[in-house]
Amino acid sequence: MLATPEVIDAYIDFLKNYKPPKLKSKLPCTFCKTTESTTWRPGPIGPSTLCNKCGVNYMDSGKRNRTIDLILRGSTPVWLKKDVNSWVWKEHMVADIEDPRISMWIQREMIRNKLTSTYNPPPAKKRRL
Numbered sequence: 001m002l003a004t005p006e007v008i009d010a011y012i013d014f015l016k017n018y019k020p021p022k023l024k025s026k027l028p029c030t031f032c033k034t035t036e037s038t039t040w041r042p043g044p045i046g047p048s049t050l051c052n053k054c055g056v057n058y059m060d061s062g063k064r065n066r067t068i069d070l071i072l073r074g075s076t077p078v079w080l081k082k083d084v085n086s087w088v089w090k091e092h093m094v095a096d097i098e099d100p101r102i103s104m105w106i107q108r109e110m111i112r113n114k115l116t117s118t119y120n121p122p123p124a125k126k127r128r129l
C-alpha cells in the first residue's frame with residue numbers, strides 16, 4: 001500500500017480510535033472455561049482468571065487450603081486437583097495452551113524456573129573425609 005496522505009490519515013484515525021480489547025469480561029475461566037460468573041477471582045495465572053467457584057477452590061485461607069493449582073511439567077501446564085478424600089494432589093487436565101494468558105504464564109514460569117535454579121543452586125554434596 002502506498003503511503004498517500006489518505007492512507008496516513010486513515011492510519012492516524014485508526015490509532016486515535018483504537019481501544020485495547022477489554023480482557024476481564026469475556027475471557028473464560030482458565031480452569032472450567034465458563035464465561036458466566038458473578039465475580040472473577042485471582043488464580044495462578046493472574047487476577048480475574050478464575051470464575052467465582054474455581055477462585056474459591058484456589059484461595060488459600062487459614063481455614064481451608066487450596067484444592068486446585070497449576071504446575072508446569074516440562075513445558076506442559078497441568079492443572080492439579082486435590083482429592084477431597086485422600087488429600088492427595090492428582091493431575092486433573094492439561095491447561096489450554098491456546099489461551100494467551102496461559103501461554104504467557106508458561107513463558108513467565110520458565111523464566112522463573114531458570115532464575116530459581118540459577119540463584120538457588122542445589123546444595124553441593126558434602127565431601128566425605
Ligand SMILES: [Zn+2]
Pocket residue numbers: 029030031032033034050051052053054055
Ligand atoms: Zn471456573
